[in-house]
Amino acid sequence: MGRYFAMRIGRAALTIVLVVTFAFVVLRLSGDPALMILGPEAPPEVLAAFRKAWGLDDPIWFQYLDYFSAIAKGELGRSMRDGRPAMDLVLERVPATLALTLPAFVFKVALGIPAGIYAALHRGSAIDRAVMMTAVAGFTVPSFVLALLLVLIFAVQLGWLPSGGQDSWRHAILPIATLSLGGAAVLARFTRSAMLEVLGQPYIRTASSKGVPWRKVVTSHALPNAAIPTVTILGFMVGTLIAGAVVVESVFAWPGVGRLLVVAVANRDLAVVQCILLLVALAMVTSNLIVDVLYGFLDPRLRAKGAHA
Amino acid sequence: MVPLVSIQGLSVAFNGVAVLRGVDLALGKGEALGLVGESGSGKSVTWLAALGLLPRHAKVTGSVRLHGRELLGAPAHELDQIRGGRIAMIFQDPASALNPVLTIRKQLSEALALHRDLQGEAVKAEAMRLLNLVGTPDAARRLSAYPHEFSGGQVQRIMIAMALAGNPDVLIADEPTTALDATIQAQILELLSSVRREMGMAMVLISHDLGVVAENCDRVAVMYAGRIVEQAPSNQLFADPVHPYAQGLIGALPPLDGPRRRLTAIPGTVPDPARMSDGCAYAPRCALAAEPCGLAAPTLAPIASDRTVACIRAEASRRALLGTAAE
Numbered sequence: 001m002g003r004y005f006a007m008r009i010g011r012a013a014l015t016i017v018l019v020v021t022f023a024f025v026v027l028r029l030s031g032d033p034a035l036m037i038l039g040p041e042a043p044p045e046v047l048a049a050f051r052k053a054w055g056l057d058d059p060i061w062f063q064y065l066d067y068f069s070a071i072a073k074g075e076l077g078r079s080m081r082d083g084r085p086a087m088d089l090v091l092e093r094v095p096a097t098l099a100l101t102l103p104a105f106v107f108k109v110a111l112g113i114p115a116g117i118y119a120a121l122h123r124g125s126a127i128d129r130a131v132m133m134t135a136v137a138g139f140t141v142p143s144f145v146l147a148l149l150l151v152l153i154f155a156v157q158l159g160w161l162p163s164g165g166q167d168s169w170r171h172a173i174l175p176i177a178t179l180s181l182g183g184a185a186v187l188a189r190f191t192r193s194a195m196l197e198v199l200g201q202p203y204i205r206t207a208s209s210k211g212v213p214w215r216k217v218v219t220s221h222a223l224p225n226a227a228i229p230t231v232t233i234l235g236f237m238v239g240t241l242i243a244g245a246v247v248v249e250s251v252f253a254w255p256g257v258g259r260l261l262v263v264a265v266a267n268r269d270l271a272v273v274q275c276i277l278l279l280v281a282l283a284m285v286t287s288n289l290i291v292d293v294l295y296g297f298l299d300p301r302l303r304a305k306g307a308h309a
Numbered sequence: 310m311v312p313l314v315s316i317q318g319l320s321v322a323f324n325g326v327a328v329l330r331g332v333d334l335a336l337g338k339g340e341a342l343g344l345v346g347e348s349g350s351g352k353s354v355t356w357l358a359a360l361g362l363l364p365r366h367a368k369v370t371g372s373v374r375l376h377g378r379e380l381l382g383a384p385a386h387e388l389d390q391i392r393g394g395r396i397a398m399i400f401q402d403p404a405s406a407l408n409p410v411l412t413i414r415k416q417l418s419e420a421l422a423l424h425r426d427l428q429g430e431a432v433k434a435e436a437m438r439l440l441n442l443v444g445t446p447d448a449a450r451r452l453s454a455y456p457h458e459f460s461g462g463q464v465q466r467i468m469i470a471m472a473l474a475g476n477p478d479v480l481i482a483d484e485p486t487t488a489l490d491a492t493i494q495a496q497i498l499e500l501l502s503s504v505r506r507e508m509g510m511a512m513v514l515i516s517h518d519l520g521v522v523a524e525n526c527d528r529v530a531v532m533y534a535g536r537i538v539e540q541a542p543s544n545q546l547f548a549d550p551v552h553p554y555a556q557g558l559i560g561a562l563p564p565l566d567g568p569r570r571r572l573t574a575i576p577g578t579v580p581d582p583a584r585m586s587d588g589c590a591y592a593p594r595c596a597l598a599a600e601p602c603g604l605a606a607p608t609l610a611p612i613a614s615d616r617t618v619a620c621i622r623a624e625a626s627r628r629a630l631l632g633t634a635a636e
Contacts, residue, residue: 124366202400203408208362210420210471211393214385224410299410300455 008292012285019281023274024067028060033080033268054080067274076278077271079264086271090257090279094242096166097249097256101241104176108183108237113230115184116191120199121218131188138185147178147251164253175252179245183237190233194226201225228298235291239284243276311377313338313478313511314359314396319371321351321358321535326583329354330535331371333609336479336511341502343522343543344515345558346532347579352515355532356481360396361388375478394424397472401484403464407456413440414452417471424475439470443500462493466500473504479511486521498525519562523547528615531555534580534590537609541616551618553595553626589620597622 034042034050051057055066070077076087119131138146154174155163162171198204199222207221208214237244246258253259257276264272296303312335321329329351336342344352357363359373359380373380375395380388392398400406408416417436421427427435433452440448443466456464465485472480482501486494502525505512516522522529523543530540531552539552550556557575564570577594580586588603589595595602601621609617620626 202402202405205357205362206398206400206406206468206471207408207419209360209392209398211389211391211423211475212419213389221408221411225408228410301409301457 008289012289015285016278016281020071020274020278021064023277024064024270025060027265027268027270027273028063031268032056033270036266036268037080050080071278076275079272080269081267086269086275089272090260090275093255093257093260096254097242097245097258099172100175100179100245100248100254100256103172104179104183104245105237105241107176107180108187109234111180112184112187113191116188117195117218117223117226119188120192120195123196128192132192135185135188135192138181139189141182143178143182143247144251146181147174147248150174150178151251164251166254171252171254175245175248175254178248178251187230187233187237191226191230194229195222197229198222198225224298228295231291231294231298235287235294236284238290239280239287242283243280312336313340313376315372315374315377316355316359317372317374319355319358319373320369321354321363322368324366327585328535328582329358330585330606332532332535332537334530334537334540336513338478339505339509339511340528341505341512341514341526343526343529344513344532345517345519345522345529347517349579349582350532351535352532353483356398356483356513356515360392360398360481362392362398390424393420393472393477394475395477396479396481397475397477398481398483399465399468399472399485402488403461403468404456404488406468407464409456412453412455413459413467417452417467417474420471420474435474436470439473440467442473442504443467443470444496445470461489462497465489465493465497469497469500469504473508476508477510479513480505481513481515483515484517485514487516487518494521501525519547519558531558534585535582536590536606536619538591538620539616539618540609541613545613545616549627551612551616551623551627552591552620553597553622554591556626557594595622597625 032051033054034047034056038047038050048057055063058066067077076085078084079086079089115131115135119128122128141149151163151174154161161173162168163174165171204217204221207217212221243257243261245254245256246261248254249256249258250262257279261273261276263269264276314334314336316332316334319329319332319334320327328349332351332355334342334355344355346352354363358367358369361369361380361383363369369381371381375391380391383391407413414433414436417439418432421432421435425435436452437448440451445451445463445466451459456467459467469485480501485501486497489497498521501512501514504510512526514522514526526543528540529543529546530537531546531554532538533554539546539550539555541551546555547559550559554575557573560573561575563572575594580590580593586592586603587605589598589606592598592602599622607619607621609619610623611617612623
């Protein structure tokens with residue numbers, strides 16, 4: 001079991017290194033932070049001084065090594081815009097993002113999973129078709145379209161809710177609704193197909209043939225099996241809690257991590273972008289590890305394999 | 310005498326395609342009945358339909374009575390008591406027939422709690438007794454194991470233990486040994502026969518293996534394309550099959566004694582259930598088919614006190630068989 005986890009953690013660390021490296025290379029090759037931040041009208045000597053101050057005229061491999069040795073010391077650099085530590089800038093935005101993504105996560109689960117289960121149990125019924133149509137719509141409509149649609153209806157036409165900003169809890173309703181609907185659609189589709197797959201298995205027929213009442217066949221035989229694939233997608237959703245609202249935060253002018261990312265990318269504020277990506281990668285990798293542990297908990301077959309690996 | 314289970318005119322259709330077309334079958338107390346036929350002939354569907362285990366879109370008509378009580382359309386709670394309690398079933402592929410995420414103990418106790426009203430320690434004791442009965446060594450330790458930790462033969466033993474948990478009157482064994490090695494097959498069949506004798510249970514052995522059925526059953530019903538075409542005591546059916554299809558099946562078996570002979574194959578293939586004619590379903594493959602065979606499907610008619618055949622050419626068929634035997 002120990003070796004199994006050591007391998008998992010090793011792979012997780014490698015993933016993070018790859019993400020950070022990729023971001024480092026792409027950002028540095030795709031634009032000049034000095035120009036972006038100071039503007040094209042800035043005098044050349046100012047630009048040169050800026051580049052020198054941030055080490056931008058060193059060779060890229062040197063900057064890269066420099067960057068990694070700083071990370072090893074726990075330094076994630078400073079924002080090129082206001083000189084504050086990038087980590088502080090990012091962390092102070094995290095609560096605002098979680099204020100959207102955590103409730104949205106709860107709604108996604110509370111809405112999507114029961115809808116998927118219900119649709120699977122009543123396959124082919126009118127409600128199943130309605131759930132699936134809604135789910136396909138929620139799945140295919142991009143979140144910015146859905147966000148604008150909600151703004152149009154509830155802010156512009158009805159005037160019930162504000163269209164953007166972060167002044168009161170009412171401002172959070174539309175962004176949360178946008179995030180929840182899309183996620184619930186994904187979860188409903190996924191849960192439905194996982195459930196249908198399980199309901200077609202011979203052991204479900206065995207349970208029925210033993211005289212287990214249908215309700216109990218569903219709760220104690222089907223659901224524990226259907227939970228295994230569903231946990232995968234839930235893990236992915238947990239991973240996106242920190243920065244999964246980039247588009248929605250932008251549309252609703254919500255000052256969270258996602259909006260910070262958009263601004264930082266536009267400005268090539270390298271340290272901030274990399275700090276966010278590092279955080280996202282960490283969140284993803286951690287949730288993947290949790291999913292792996294849960295697999296072992298839910299599926300005795302994997303538990304046995306893990307013990308031998 | 311009222312039979313234990315009596316099935317009359319049982320028909321099943323999936324999306325308008327008839328797969329079972331009026332099955333009549335009776336099962337006596339303690340009797341061992343074999344049900345043979347090719348895959349798709351409706352052997353399993355008959356019993357899944359009887360117990361209400363088919364998917365909801367299956368259209369089931371006819372009558373299935375247990376001790377005179379109608380099962381088709383019975384309320385769910387009544388069926389739940391009968392399933393596992395009066396009629397238990399074991400299936401072809403034991404590896405996938407047990408729930409992979411639940412322990413053997415959980416799956417065995419479930420049946421015991423449902424049908425025997427046992428609680429706590431009594432459940433465990435009975436579960437262990439059943440595992441011992443079906444020959445699972447080290448029962449106490451094995452109770453906490455999961456299905457994937459057992460071999461196919463062992464899982465089938467556990468399935469049998471689970472089926473016995475409710476003290477049923479009938480055990481439906483649906484191809485119980487098809488997925489197992491030949492040596493394990495014999496052990497499982499031996500186990501089924503011995504528990505049947507001990508518990509005075511009736512058994513329906515569904516199989517496409519005529520040898521298995523001949524050895525383990527008192528009576529055999531042969532199914533073809535959703536109907537029973539012949540039923541007879543085992544020894545009589547194998548010695549003297551009347552329906553041309555039954556003759557074909559038995560002709561395709563290598564004889565154990567006598568001179569070597571060429572095995573005969575039945576020409577053609579099983580008809581597509583979606584494109585079935587009004588006449589006898591076997592007529593297109595039958596050497597004895599005559600014009601009236603294509604007009605209406607023959608019904609089961611007695612040819613002796615304990616034998617029935619659904620063939621209007623039964624007499625000719627019998628003569629043909631005697632003729633070949635005399636040559």
